[in-house]
Amino acid sequence: MGPRDVLIEIRYAGICHSDIHTVRGEWGKVPYPLTVGHEIVGEVTEVGAEVTRHSVGDRVGVGCMVNSCRECDNCKAGQEQYCLNGNVGTYAGTDRDGTVTQGGYSTHIVVDEDFVLRVPESIPYETAAPLLCAGITTYSPLAHWKAGPGRNVAVVGMGGLGHMAVKIAAAMGAEVTVLSQTLGKKDDGLAFGARHYHATSDPATFKDLANTFDLIINTVSAPIDMGAYLRLLRLDGTLVAVGAPPEPLPVQVFALFGARRSFAGSSIGGIAETQEMLGFCADHGIAPQVEVIPADEVNEAYDRVLKSDVRYRFVIDINTLR
Numbered sequence: 001m002g003p004r005d006v007l008i009e010i011r012y013a014g015i016c017h018s019d020i021h022t023v024r025g026e027w028g029k030v031p032y033p034l035t036v037g038h039e040i041v042g043e044v045t046e047v048g049a050e051v052t053r054h055s056v057g058d059r060v061g062v063g064c065m066v067n068s069c070r071e072c073d074n075c076k077a078g079q080e081q082y083c084l085n086g087n088v089g090t091y092a093g094t095d096r097d098g099t100v101t102q103g104g105y106s107t108h109i110v111v112d113e114d115f116v117l118r119v120p121e122s123i124p125y126e127t128a129a130p131l132l133c134a135g136i137t138t139y140s141p142l143a144h145w146k147a148g149p150g151r152n153v154a155v156v157g158m159g160g161l162g163h164m165a166v167k168i169a170a171a172m173g174a175e176v177t178v179l180s181q182t183l184g185k186k187d188d189g190l191a192f193g194a195r196h197y198h199a200t201s202d203p204a205t206f207k208d209l210a211n212t213f214d215l216i217i218n219t220v221s222a223p224i225d226m227g228a229y230l231r232l233l234r235l236d237g238t239l240v241a242v243g244a245p246p247e248p249l250p251v252q253v254f255a256l257f258g259a260r261r262s263f264a265g266s267s268i269g270g271i272a273e274t275q276e277m278l279g280f281c282a283d284h285g286i287a288p289q290v291e292v293i294p295a296d297e298v299n300e301a302y303d304r305v306l307k308s309d310v311r312y313r314f315v316i317d318i319n320t321l322r
């Protein structure tokens with residue numbers, strides 16, 4: 001504990017696809033031994049002498065980063081996730097003091113107070129956890145590219161990220177369409193607020209929906225046919241990648257020319273925006289749909305995530321570690 005640190009007794013930790021990529025070494029060298037997990041919620045049990053933003057007993061959360069330089073242009077603009085000197089990831093990062101950061105599949109975590117979020121009372125702990133990554137990862141691009149009334153928004157993929165994107169975009173007032181491999185989760189998608197639901201395995205989908213969307217949020221972390229999806233955008237539409245396939249995606253430039261389309265990426269959100277997202281979800285009664293598991297079922301859960309067999313986010317009950 002440093003003077004600006006907060007000690008958190010963790011209650012729940014969400015399982016993000018990034019945890020699996022990291023654990024299995026798919027995103028490069030891993031500083032083993034490593035504890036992953038960056039959807040963390042719990043209660044403050046101790047604060048350093050200089051801490052002013054949090055108190056013992058507060059309900060708090062920690063997302064994908066635990067520090068940044070705080071001095072660069074992007075940090076000063078409240079976009080710490082795009083820190084020019086590199087933000088410090090919640091796990092597998094090297095903190096300013098040289099230690100390797102360890103994540104939330106753990107009973108406790110110590111985090112600088114500036115990177116600790118307040119969790120509104122109305123959001124239960126177990127559903128608050130996935131908001132810290134899946135929630136902000138989808139909220140930030142939806143807010144930036146102005147999902148709202150009169151805007152047609154498509155969400156590609158109905159997993160942990162996708163189902164949150166549907167709920168948030170619908171709450172923002174946009175007309176939401178889900179593009180999923182099959183119609184297997186159609187009832188859920190419509191219940192989450194989507195107005196339309198189409199199977200991407202059906203070639204007619206790409207013909208019928210050409211030039212339709214202002215914004216497409218692609219949550220799939222596997223390669224897709226970029227040209228086919230870009231052609232679904234109407235004039236000045238944007239396709240935003242938030243899922244991260246390890247291999248490069250070939251982009252057909254002619255698909256961009258066709259309607260002055262854009263291809264963009266977005267990574268989580270700043271701390272202030274993450275706090276704003278938690279307030280938005282509390283105000284609109286939005287929470288992820290979760291499946292709570294004990295810690296000894298994590299390996300099985302990983303396999304099920306990879307088979308898209310989760311509705312819609314696994315959350316580990318950290319009490320099962322105690």
Ligand SMILES: [Zn+2]
Nearest residue numbers: 016018133134
């Ligand atoms: Zn994540």
Ligand SMILES: [Zn+2]
Nearest residue numbers: 069072075083
């Ligand atoms: Zn910075």
